[in-house]
Amino acid sequence: MSLALIAMSHSPLLHTAELPPAPEVRARVDGAFEAIHAFAAEYDPTLVVVFAPDHYNGFFYDLMPPFCVGLAAEAIGDYGTEAGPLSVDEAYALAVVRHAQQADIDMTLSRRMEVDHGAVQPLETLFGGLDAKPVVPVFVNGVAAPFVPMRRIRAMGQAVGDYLASLDERVLVIASGGLSHDPPVPQWDTASAGVREGLIDGRHPSPEAREARQRRVIEGAAAFARGEAPIRDLNPDWDRAFMADCAAGDPARFDAYEAEQMTEDAGHSSHEVRTWVAAFSALAAAGAYETTLEYYEAIPEYIAGFGVMAARTAGER
Ligand SMILES: O=C(O)/C=C/c1cccc(O)c1O
Numbered sequence: 001m002s003l004a005l006i007a008m009s010h011s012p013l014l015h016t017a018e019l020p021p022a023p024e025v026r027a028r029v030d031g032a033f034e035a036i037h038a039f040a041a042e043y044d045p046t047l048v049v050v051f052a053p054d055h056y057n058g059f060f061y062d063l064m065p066p067f068c069v070g071l072a073a074e075a076i077g078d079y080g081t082e083a084g085p086l087s088v089d090e091a092y093a094l095a096v097v098r099h100a101q102q103a104d105i106d107m108t109l110s111r112r113m114e115v116d117h118g119a120v121q122p123l124e125t126l127f128g129g130l131d132a133k134p135v136v137p138v139f140v141n142g143v144a145a146p147f148v149p150m151r152r153i154r155a156m157g158q159a160v161g162d163y164l165a166s167l168d169e170r171v172l173v174i175a176s177g178g179l180s181h182d183p184p185v186p187q188w189d190t191a192s193a194g195v196r197e198g199l200i201d202g203r204h205p206s207p208e209a210r211e212a213r214q215r216r217v218i219e220g221a222a223a224f225a226r227g228e229a230p231i232r233d234l235n236p237d238w239d240r241a242f243m244a245d246c247a248a249g250d251p252a253r254f255d256a257y258e259a260e261q262m263t264e265d266a267g268h269s270s271h272e273v274r275t276w277v278a279a280f281s282a283l284a285a286a287g288a289y290e291t292t293l294e295y296y297e298a299i300p301e302y303i304a305g306f307g308v309m310a311a312r313t314a315g316e317r
């Protein structure tokens with residue numbers, strides 16, 4: 001039994017920014033990515049569990065669970081990320097569902113999950129593509145309000161971690177998303193009727209609609225970097241405090257994060273840190289852990305408080 005964790009922000013602007021960050025900033029991001037790539041290579045997982053949000057590409061308001069395990073999954077290929085099937089380990093995915101349900105978690109499942117850059121960017125960064133490792137994808141809602149209390153995400157992560165810790169595998173849990181950020185993703189309360197229809201069931205848009213949506217984000221990022229976009233500022237203090245809570249090894253700390261306050265302090269997409277809460281709670285289920293790598297920087301060009309962490313069960317080598 002062995003567990004390790006990598007948590008990383010993602011951003012569709014990583015490869016599409018019209019106004020990229022300064023070269024020294026990009027070099028630090030690349031350095032952090034190289035470090036987690038090396039960490040993953042050294043750990044050499046036999047199973048990967050990726051906790052990822054979705055951005056109205058796979059999950060919509062026609063049926064929005066707080067979390068969901070994919071027994072089969074297909075990447076849609078947004079923002080230049082790889083499209084195609086993920087190499088899902090169906091037996092382990094089903095076992096995760098069963099174990100979580102027996103632990104009083106109302107885990108949901110999908111036999112045809114669609115995932116976007118949220119799930120794919122970490123797999124590309126760490127393993128170079130979608131199918132290098134057997135994977136169990138776990139969607140965690142981080143954009144579509146209302147949100148269940150954070151203690152439910154912690155409990156879900158703990159239940160998943162309890163199961164993973166019982167396996168004779170080297171399991172890497174990945175968290176994707178966060179930290180403070182407020183990209184131009186539509187909000188139900190302020191959306192027009194037409195946009196609302198897309199939030200209810202906007203699956204498989206035309207290439208023109210996909211392009212228009214991506215342009216809006218790319219142009220929004222450039223405007224934000226110039227200080228001209230009407231979106232919330234990044235909040236490095238909030239981000240560093242959250243990362244300190246992640247490093248603390250005490251998942252009960254996450255219960256204090258209240259959704260409306262998070263939106264206020266850290267933006268509408270700060271709820272993506274639910275993936276971090278799930279992953280760190282899963283890691284903690286295997287016992288004490290040590291953080292071996294930490295990087296943080298607020299990067300307006302990526303519309304992201306951009307953080308990377310790696311951790312593994314203490315005393316294991
Ligand atoms: O296009 C989207 O829906 C999402 C955009 C985005 C922008 C910046 C950071 C993120 O985590 C995002 O998902």
Ligand SMILES: [Fe+2]
Nearest residue numbers: 055118177272
């Ligand atoms: Fe995101």
